[in-house]
Amino acid sequence: MLSTSDLIVAAATPVGPGARAIIRLAGDGLDAALTALVTAEPPGFAGTGGPARVVTARLAGDLAHDWGPIPVEILYWPGPSGPVGGPLAELQLPASAVLVAAVVAEACRHGGRLARGGEFTLRAFLAGRLDLVQAEAVLAVVDATSPAELSAALDRMAAGSGGGLAIARELLLDLVADIEAGIDFADETAPDGVPAGPDWIAVAARIAACDAAIAAVVERLASRDAGSTGLPRVVLVGPPNIGKSSLFNALVGRDAALVADEQGTTRDWLEAPLGDEAGPRCVLVDLPGLDAGDARGATHAGPGELGSVAAEAQRRGWSEAARADVVVFCRDAGSADGAAGPIGVRAATGETTRIDVQTRCDLAPATGGLATSSVTGHGVAELRAAILSAVAAVAPRQSPATTRLAVACAAARRVLADAADAVHRGAGGGFLDESLVAADLRRGAAALADVTGAAIDVDLLDRIFSRHCIGK
Secondary structure, three states, X not given: OOOOOOOEEEEOOOOOOOOEEEEEEEOOOHHXXXXXXXXXXXXXXXXXXXXXXXXXXXEOHHHHHHHOOOEEEEEEEOOOOOOOOOOEXXXXXXXXXXXXXXXXXXXXXXXXXXXXXXXXXXXXXXXXXXXXXXHHHHHHHHHOOOHHHHHHXXXXXHOOOHHHHXXXXXXXXXXXXXXXXXXXXXXXXXXXXXXXXXXXXXXXXXXXXXXXXXXXXXXXXXXXXXXXXXXXXXXXXXXOOOOHHHHHHHHHOOOOOOOOOOOOOOXXXXXXXXXXXXXXXXXXXXXOOOXXXXXXXHHOOOHHHOOOHHHHHHHHHHXXXXXXXXXXXXXXXXXXXXXXXXXXXXXXXXXXXXXXXXEOOOOOOOOOOEEOOOOOOOOHHHHHHHHHHHHHOOOOOOOHHHHHHHHHHHHHHHXXXXXXXXXXXXXXXXXXXXXXXXXXXXXXXXXXXXXXXXXXXHHHHHHHHOOOOOOO
């Protein structure tokens, strides 16, 4: 049974070097648990409700006996106005993994339980603090591997859509209630003796207002996915020091990548939009030179095997190649390597669309693939056209949560359109079945309920939030 009131606890920061760690607690019995864990300076945790405040405290009880009275700062939300719709506290303390584990264990001994993955985010969603896209963006923030990905995830978290849909749903429910009340009291008459009934012109205006609210959310979703992070990713893959960065610069039309004769100049990937006069069509990614061989070994190397910056660049490069929508496999002109590419590229990219290219054809004759030269410009326009043709066949990137919201909005607008057509016919003197109009509006409200948290299947919730980290 899904509970939103159990006292849950988890570390909210990853294990590793750092100055401070955060432990998050939420649920009923929070104040009692905090009192057992720490000794707080006045006013402590007295009182309920009100805004968040910072409480200064020191470890207490068995924790103080084992660790001493270590200072702790607590960001404390005493009531339902907080991020999860209930009492919440974030303990900030030294980033010692052993200390964090001890505090979490002590909190569990005093009535808490270890939070499941994504449970804090789930409570925020159920409390209406986040919509599905924002909840998914929490995971995207955790998983971000580049500044652009992190920025896009933070943007999704900031631009919530659930609030607008929740308002539209409430308007629909109010309208259903008014229409059904008119059906229930159809036998009553107005003071002039005319049977009472809905003002269908006013009803039509209220339906239009609901549809406009949903349309605004649809437009916001579309604009949110229009950024470069929603575009297909095209990566330049190949051995080190064969002119990939020069080709990258030639394709994007500027010196975006550092170019040098020294092997390993590119240690991390660079990315830039690539498109035509209509705008960006894909994100072009310049990877570090990848060593030939089986990419699976490089991708799954353990921490002890990543003893250098170069090794980490290899691991990240293979990981980026694996999630590409289109791979541009580059090899040096005159290279004996076949057009099929090394086994590592095939292992990492699988059935991903691949364009075979030979670079630096001004220095040696091409022996296969599309011949290019960033020095003379030969083949660059042809390669750009081949890339844009390949990405045109790639399905648009859209997050599952965004898709779910878009589908719900489309379903709601369809039934609203049916209801509006019926109301306009009734307002014009035609036959109108009020119960059918109310049923359409109720279906529209139900379509929005699943994505606003008003009504959603427990198993579906588990699938949505199970991939989130514990403590998030």
